[in-house]
Amino acid sequence: xxxxxxxxxxxxxxxxxxxxxxxxxxxxxxxxxxxxxxxxxxxxxxxxxxxxxxxxxxxxxxxxxxxxxxxxxxxxxxxxxxxxxxxxxxxxxxxxxxxxxxxxxxxxxxxxxxxxxxxxxxxxxxxxxxxxxxxxxxxxxxxxxxxxxxxxxxxxxxxxxxxxxxxxxxxxxxxxxxxxxxxxxxxxxxxxxx
Amino acid sequence: xxxxxxxxxxxxxxxxxxxxxxxxxxxxxxxxxxxxxxxxxxxxxxxxxxxxxxxxxxxxxxxxxxxxxxxxxxxxxxxxxxxxxxxxxxxxxxxxxxxxxxxxxxxxxxxxxxxxxxxxxxxxxxxxxxxxxxxxxxxxxxxxxxxxxxxxxxxxxxxxxxxxxxxxxxxxxxxxxxxx
Ligand SMILES: Cc1ncc(C[n+]2csc(CCOP(=O)(O)OP(=O)(O)O)c2C)c(N)n1
Numbered sequence: 001x002x003x004x005x006x007x008x009x010x011x012x013x014x015x016x017x018x019x020x021x022x023x024x025x026x027x028x029x030x031x032x033x034x035x036x037x038x039x040x041x042x043x044x045x046x047x048x049x050x051x052x053x054x055x056x057x058x059x060x061x062x063x064x065x066x067x068x069x070x071x072x073x074x075x076x077x078x079x080x081x082x083x084x085x086x087x088x089x090x091x092x093x094x095x096x097x098x099x100x101x102x103x104x105x106x107x108x109x110x111x112x113x114x115x116x117x118x119x120x121x122x123x124x125x126x127x128x129x130x131x132x133x134x135x136x137x138x139x140x141x142x143x144x145x146x147x148x149x150x151x152x153x154x155x156x157x158x159x160x161x162x163x164x165x166x167x168x169x170x171x172x173x174x175x176x177x178x179x180x181x182x183x184x185x186x187x188x189x190x191x192x193x194x
Numbered sequence: 195x196x197x198x199x200x201x202x203x204x205x206x207x208x209x210x211x212x213x214x215x216x217x218x219x220x221x222x223x224x225x226x227x228x229x230x231x232x233x234x235x236x237x238x239x240x241x242x243x244x245x246x247x248x249x250x251x252x253x254x255x256x257x258x259x260x261x262x263x264x265x266x267x268x269x270x271x272x273x274x275x276x277x278x279x280x281x282x283x284x285x286x287x288x289x290x291x292x293x294x295x296x297x298x299x300x301x302x303x304x305x306x307x308x309x310x311x312x313x314x315x316x317x318x319x320x321x322x323x324x325x326x327x328x329x330x331x332x333x334x335x336x337x338x339x340x341x342x343x344x345x346x347x348x349x350x351x352x353x354x355x356x357x358x359x360x361x362x363x364x365x366x367x368x369x370x371x372x373x374x
Contacts, residue, residue, distance in 0.1 A: 024261075046261060050284065057252075057255045060255055061260075061261075064262075086246075089246050179288035180287075190261060194263070
């Protein structure tokens with residue numbers, strides 16, 4: 001639901017990436033992809049530039065194929081809302097190694113900052129609980145960031161963490177958008193180190 | 195549905211193909227024509243069935259499984275192809291393999307007009323998105339066509355769909371006595 005969005009998304013993602021270990025990270029199109037790249041490129045990052053609504057499901061397929069590896073999905077509120085039903089699909093499969101972080105700026109930042117549905121009435125953590133995700137919560141304060149990072153990187157999945165973030169302009173940071181390159185480097189990194 | 199087709203259980207031919215290809219994951223929004231196949235998959239201890247809320251989830255799932263070193267196939271009704279369109283960009287642009295099996299409704303013998311527009315659109319929609327399609331002529335041909343499609347998909351990193359025509363799937367029959 002609507003709040004003052006306080007957290008600095010770049011700082012939050014950077015702190016998360018410092019604690020990812022050898023987790024595989026899937027990023028939702030738009031700012032989450034740029035945030036994760038800005039925190040430092042890795043062959044274990046799979047950047048989405050499209051497929052809106054599919055980030056969490058891609059994470060589920062990966063998590064079931066790689067049960068011994070942590071899988072982290074970092075996505076936006078608009079991207080998650082488009083695939084909101086997938087939280088039910090994910091809950092039923094119970095992937096204990098899947099952590100989902102939603103960077104909720106309550107708008108469609110990429111397309112001109114139009115107000116999103118989480119800025120009106122909807123709460124993604126509440127919808128996740130309704131979908132059967134056992135642990136889901138929302139943070140708004142710096143003091144809650146450490147707990148959120150622990151939950152996303154180590155908490156028993158499936159877990160959905162929502163961080164209310166600032167809508168400010170961050171420096172441009174664009175990873176490659178060559179899908180074939182992203183596919184091969186990621187798959188090789190995941191399979192060769194598993 | 196002709197009697198030769200109805201007596202032949204084509205679903206029986208598909209499980210060996212899944213095993214030969216090492217496909218461990220089945221994703222689906224069910225269709226009546228897939229009921230026997232889905233039941234066999236549910237009963238197989240080496241196959242994990244993921245029920246979806248909408249078919250495009252199965253495309254993203256298959257890509258994630260592939261990136262993790264595994265294979266997933268999407269089973270759906272013809273209507274579901276419409277739900278997949280934009281997500282098909284994902285395997286296409288990344289050249290990741292993606293395999294689908296579609297039970298056609300809205301063709302010969304259909305009584306429900308709501309099935310017809312999407313059914314009519316399926317071949318064109320798939321062609322427009324660069325998906326290779328296979329149309330087995332008989333129930334006996336399904337296993338072999340599905341194996342061909344799987345071979346193409348996993349060897350070449352393409353997306354393919356096997357369409358099972360309604361004359362093979364059969365028509366849905368309502369018992370109007372019961373409904374009254
Ligand atoms: C199917 C589809 N519809 C619309 C778009 C246009 N689009 C690109 S990014 C985006 C907004 C994403 O919003 P959110 O996930 O909240 O990320 P933000 O940019 O706000 O961080 C939209 C609508 C698209 N790429 N695909």
